[in-house]
Amino acid sequence: MDIDIDNVSMQFGDFTAVKQTSLQIPAGEFFSFLGPSGCGKTTILRMVSGFLEPTEGAIRIGGQDMRGIGPNRRPTALIFQNLALFPLMKVWENIAFGLEVRGISKGERRRRAEELIDLVALQGQGDKLVTELSGGQRQRVAIARALAVEPAVLLLDEPLSALDLKLRQHMRAELRAIQKRTGVTFIYITHDQGEALTMSDRIAVMSQGVIEQVDSGEKIYDEPATAFVATFVGENNPFYGRVMSTDGPYAVIDSMLGPLRGRNKQRLIVGDRAILFVRPERCRLANGEELDNVIASSVDRIDLEGAFRNLFVRGEGSRDIVVHQTNDGMIGDLMPGQRINVGFDADDALVLQESGLSRQ
Amino acid sequence: MGALKDFARRYGMIMTSYMVVACGVWMVGMIIMPQLLMVDYSLQHLDRSEESRIDQQIEQQYIELQRAQSGLRGLNRDLEAAAEADRPAIETQIGEREREIEQIEGLITELENTFVEAEPVYSFANYEYLFTNSLHRAIFLKTIWASALVTFIALLMCYPIAFYLAKVAPGERAALLMLALIIPYWINEILRTFAWLMILSYNGIFNQAFTGLGVIEEPIDFLNQNIGVVIGMTYTYILFMVFPIYNTIDTLDKNQLEAARDLGSPWWRIHWRIVIPHAKPGIAVGCIMTFMLAAGSYAVPQILGGTSSLWFTQIIYNWFFEGGDWNVGSAYAFLLLAICVIFILTMMRVFKVGLDDISR
Ligand SMILES: Nc1ncnc2c1ncn2[C@@H]1O[C@H](COP(=O)(O)OP(=O)(O)OP(=O)(O)O)[C@@H](O)[C@H]1O
Ligand SMILES: [Mg+2]
Numbered sequence: 216m217d218i219d220i221d222n223v224s225m226q227f228g229d230f231t232a233v234k235q236t237s238l239q240i241p242a243g244e245f246f247s248f249l250g251p252s253g254c255g256k257t258t259i260l261r262m263v264s265g266f267l268e269p270t271e272g273a274i275r276i277g278g279q280d281m282r283g284i285g286p287n288r289r290p291t292a293l294i295f296q297n298l299a300l301f302p303l304m305k306v307w308e309n310i311a312f313g314l315e316v317r318g319i320s321k322g323e324r325r326r327r328a329e330e331l332i333d334l335v336a337l338q339g340q341g342d343k344l345v346t347e348l349s350g351g352q353r354q355r356v357a358i359a360r361a362l363a364v365e366p367a368v369l370l371l372d373e374p375l376s377a378l379d380l381k382l383r384q385h386m387r388a389e390l391r392a393i394q395k396r397t398g399v400t401f402i403y404i405t406h407d408q409g410e411a412l413t414m415s416d417r418i419a420v421m422s423q424g425v426i427e428q429v430d431s432g433e434k435i436y437d438e439p440a441t442a443f444v445a446t447f448v449g450e451n452n453p454f455y456g457r458v459m460s461t462d463g464p465y466a467v468i469d470s471m472l473g474p475l476r477g478r479n480k481q482r483l484i485v486g487d488r489a490i491l492f493v494r495p496e497r498c499r500l501a502n503g504e505e506l507d508n509v510i511a512s513s514v515d516r517i518d519l520e521g522a523f524r525n526l527f528v529r530g531e532g533s534r535d536i537v538v539h540q541t542n543d544g545m546i547g548d549l550m551p552g553q554r555i556n557v558g559f560d561a562d563d564a565l566v567l568q569e570s571g572l573s574r575q
Numbered sequence: 576m577g578a579l580k581d582f583a584r585r586y587g588m589i590m591t592s593y594m595v596v597a598c599g600v601w602m603v604g605m606i607i608m609p610q611l612l613m614v615d616y617s618l619q620h621l622d623r624s625e626e627s628r629i630d631q632q633i634e635q636q637y638i639e640l641q642r643a644q645s646g647l648r649g650l651n652r653d654l655e656a657a658a659e660a661d662r663p664a665i666e667t668q669i670g671e672r673e674r675e676i677e678q679i680e681g682l683i684t685e686l687e688n689t690f691v692e693a694e695p696v697y698s699f700a701n702y703e704y705l706f707t708n709s710l711h712r713a714i715f716l717k718t719i720w721a722s723a724l725v726t727f728i729a730l731l732m733c734y735p736i737a738f739y740l741a742k743v744a745p746g747e748r749a750a751l752l753m754l755a756l757i758i759p760y761w762i763n764e765i766l767r768t769f770a771w772l773m774i775l776s777y778n779g780i781f782n783q784a785f786t787g788l789g790v791i792e793e794p795i796d797f798l799n800q801n802i803g804v805v806i807g808m809t810y811t812y813i814l815f816m817v818f819p820i821y822n823t824i825d826t827l828d829k830n831q832l833e834a835a836r837d838l839g840s841p842w843w844r845i846h847w848r849i850v851i852p853h854a855k856p857g858i859a860v861g862c863i864m865t866f867m868l869a870a871g872s873y874a875v876p877q878i879l880g881g882t883s884s885l886w887f888t889q890i891i892y893n894w895f896f897e898g899g900d901w902n903v904g905s906a907y908a909f910l911l912l913a914i915c916v917i918f919i920l921t922m923m924r925v926f927k928v929g930l931d932d933i934s935r
Contacts, residue, residue: 264837287839299830303852312848313838364838 216277216290216367217242218263218400223272225258225424232258234424235272240402240417242367245394247403247411250421251447256404257296259421260370263402264293276368292361296372298353300345306356307332307341313364331359334393351382358393368400375410387413408448412436420444438480442567445492452498452536454491455569458483466566472530475508477564488569495525495539497563506558512536514553528557617702617905619695633686640679647672701906711890711907718887719914721801722869725808729816729865730858732809737820737857738850742829760814768878771807772798775879799881807879808869815868816861823857824850859926866922867915887911 218240225233233255240246248256261267263274265286274281276290286293292313301309308315310331311324319327332341335355340348345356354374361369371390375383391414394401405411411418412432419429420443428440439445446453454475456468466479468489477491501509515535516527519542526538526549538557540546549555583591650672654665705711736756740749759767774780775797782794797803827850835845851858876886891911894904923929 266833266837286833286837287841291837293834293837295830295834297828297830299828299834301831301835301849304848312835312840315848316835316838316840316844360834360838 216400217275218368218402219273219275219278220259220263221273221275223259223262223269223274225255225262225267226270232424233262233269236424236426237272238419238426238429240400242400243398245391245401245403245414245416247405247415247418248421249405249408249411249418249448251406254421255424256406256421257372258424260293260372260402260404263368264291264370265289266293290367291370292364292366292368293370294357294361294372294374296374296376298357298374300353300356300360302344302346304345305341306337306343306345306348309345309356310341310359310363312360317364327363328359331363334362334396335359336389350378351386354378354386355389358390362393362397362399366399368402369394371401371403373404373406375405376407383407383410390414412448420447422447439492439565439567440480442490442492442569445490445565445567450495450537450539451492452495454493456489456491458485458487458489458566460485465561468566472510472533475564476561477508477566478562479566481566481568483566483568489566490569491564491566493559493564495537496541498536498538498557498559500538500540501556501558504558507561508564509556509558510536511554511556514549514551514555516551517549526557528555613905614909616902617909618697618699619902620698620700621900621902622694622696629686629689633683636679636683636686640676640683643672643676643679647676695902701903702910704903705907705910714885714890715887715910717801718870718911721805722808722866723918725805725812725869726816726862726866728805728809729813730862733813733816733820733861734854734858737817737824737854738846740817741821741824742827742832756814756817764811765874765878767811768807768875771803771810772878775803775806796881798879799884801880801884803879803881804876804884804886807875808872811872811875812865812868815864819857819860819864820854821857823854827853855926856928859922859928862922863919866918870911870915870918 218238220236220238220240223233223236224231236259248259250256258267262269263276263281265281265284265288268282281289301312304312307325307328311319311328314324314327329341332338335358337352337355337359340352345353348356357374358369375386375390378386387410390401390403403411403414412435415432417429417431418435420427420435422443428435428444430438430440435444435448439448442453445451454468454470454472456470456475458479459467459469459474461467461479461484464478464480465476466483466489467474467476468491470491475491477493483489499506510528510530512528512530512533514526515529518525518527521542523539523541524546526540527535528538529535536557579591579595582594586594647669650665650669654662654669657665705715740752744752772779776782777794777796777798781797782791785791786794795802797806831849831853832845835849836842840848871888872886873888873892876884876889880886880889887907888911891904891907894900894907898904
């Protein structure tokens with residue numbers, strides 16, 4: 216079922232946790248909300264699931280206005296940030312709780328629970344207590360429990376945040392697979408961009424109660440719509456300044472390191488405060504190459520990570536610029552203090568308005 | 576032993592031995608010895624047959640004495656009325672009587688001074704006495720079921736209060752309510768009970784108000800029908816039920832309630848499947864405390880019980896301080912204790928909680 220979040224605001228006293236947000240999520244999509252802690256992600260999810268009524272606007276699921284419909288009567292199932300499994304029940308009873316509520320006979324419940332146990336690959340664990348399971352297994356019990364009620368929409372509130380890295384990566388793939396298999400709409404909350412980028416069809420990046428951008432993962436990464444998205448998602452080298460001139464799709468800013476040229480997606484005009492962003496992997500050493508922007512600098516530090524290395528270079532009076540180099544056997548030796556030129560193409564850089572973003 | 580070593584390591588030998596000795600003295604002197612003494616008392620049956628035989632003899636002699644004295648009075652009258660010639664004969668008779676009286680009086684003092692030590696015999700006679708005395712037996716049984724009733728009513732009343740305090744009321748109101756619950760307990764139990772006496776007595780506030788309003792035609796005799804005792808006790812011990820339940824419900828993760836609701840559960844099933852199972856140890860502790868306090872209460876039935884509604888504790892009191900038979904009193908007290916222990920074990924069985932759950 217489609218979800219339509221129509222100009223929704225949520226206020227707690229004087230504090231506005233979510234500001235006039237509109238968003239459509241088509242059925243069957245894996246949709247993620249990505250944002251820093253406290254930006255209002257959980258609040259949106261609780262409004263969709265019915266635990267909070269928006270102070271303004273409407274939420275429609277499958278075209279039906281959900282106002283006044285309690286969480287127990289919505290076609291949604293929520294997986295809580297802390298899972299909220301029932302510790303006194305066995306695994307299968309947890310999974311079958313939603314069916315028990317619907318008055319389904321015990322035999323049938325057990326059968327359906329076993330099906331779901333298969334789906335989330337927990338064979339043979341049905342009669343254990345949830346407290347006897349590992350973190351990843353509990354995770355899957357929570358998913359199975361939510362899927363048992365056959366929701367049209369599954370809402371997941373940072374369900375992987377408590378797991379270790381390895382398990383988290385494994386569960387990402389598993390979640391994605393479960394979503395594909397069931398065709399249920401997933402709305403996924405995370406503050407981990409890797410999670411959002413690997414799993415989602417589309418991502419909404421939020422900041423302070425406002426959605427900054429809704430797009431596919433590639434778009435979010437390659438074409439951040441705002442300075443916040445550019446800084447929050449992935450690494451980015453920021454250069455602060457004012458727009459000096461514009462020509463067609465490009466703009467030039469007067470950074471501390473001299474004029475720098477990048478794409479002017481937001482159509483800024485001369486005099487606007489702006490930040491030019493360039494990704495570390497788009498920066499190169501300028502060895503006589505033709506590059507739109509070249510910065511004379513010296514090597515500060517080199518972090519070798521194996522498959523790649525991060526070069527921290529410093530221009531005249533500037534902070535570190537990170538250059539990400541793939542270890543392809545031809546990157547050569549560099550010494551700290553060595554003077555080099557780094558540069559990037561104007562097409563690889565984005566000039567975005569500096570708004571509400573504190574200078575770091 | 577490991578725990579002891581641990582303790583010794585942390586606090587040193589002197590402190591540890593002091594603790595061990597203090598605990599030992601406390602256990603032996605304050606708990607084990609008095610209990611053993613009571614059990615010992617209760618098993619000693621005083622055989623009073625010799626004593627009562629002597630009592631009978633004394634009574635007999637008093638009757639003889641009266642008979643002799645009235646004979647003497649008759650002779651004295653005869654003497655006054657008699658002619659001079661008859662007097663010596665009568666005087667000898669009088670002398671005989673006086674000797675007889677002296678003899679009887681001597682015998683009486685002798686009998687009264689024979690002090691028979693009632694020889695205690697070890698037997699279960701003191702316990703059997705409860706089962707042969709139908710009045711005491713009835714009061715014993717009534718005390719048990721009335722205490723159970725008090726416990727049950729208190730549970731019905733306190734569970735919703737505890738749940739409201741722990742999970743529904745916003746912080747500030749919960750604190751206020753808690754205060755409202757506790758403040759009455761700053762007043763002495765006896766005064767609190769007297770307040771109920773004023774409300775419930777035959778000419779009390781309740782009866783006056785409701786006969787005045789025409790709701791009831793005749794005043795209700797609460798006090799002589801045990802109702803007063805049950806009401807008074809429920810009120811007196813309500814806190815002992817509220818707090819254990821409140822404490823356990825307070826530890827329940829609110830997300831579990833929301834998860835159950837999100838899965839479609841109506842409120843009663845949330846309580847039945849989630850809250851009550853979680854609160855079981857608290858409910859068990861609350862029931863145990865309330866039952867023990869009710870069964871062992873003396874002041875409340877003394878004040879709120881009418882003349883025809885005795886509590887078992889009052890019978891025990893009478894044995895000790897009015898009947899003067901500490902042995903039967905001990906046996907009765909021990910039986911009451913035994914019933915309480917049985918109640919505790921039953922509760923633990925019913926609620927499937929262990930000692931560790933309770934002492935948590
Ligand atoms: N019931 C409430 N009353 C008052 N303020 C609230 C309430 N719930 C949330 N907030 C506030 O709303 C803001 C957004 O909260 P929310 O829980 O949605 O954050 P979040 O994005 O989920 O953060 P996190 O990643 O840490 O879970 C926070 O500043 C929070 O303090
Ligand atoms: Mg959250």
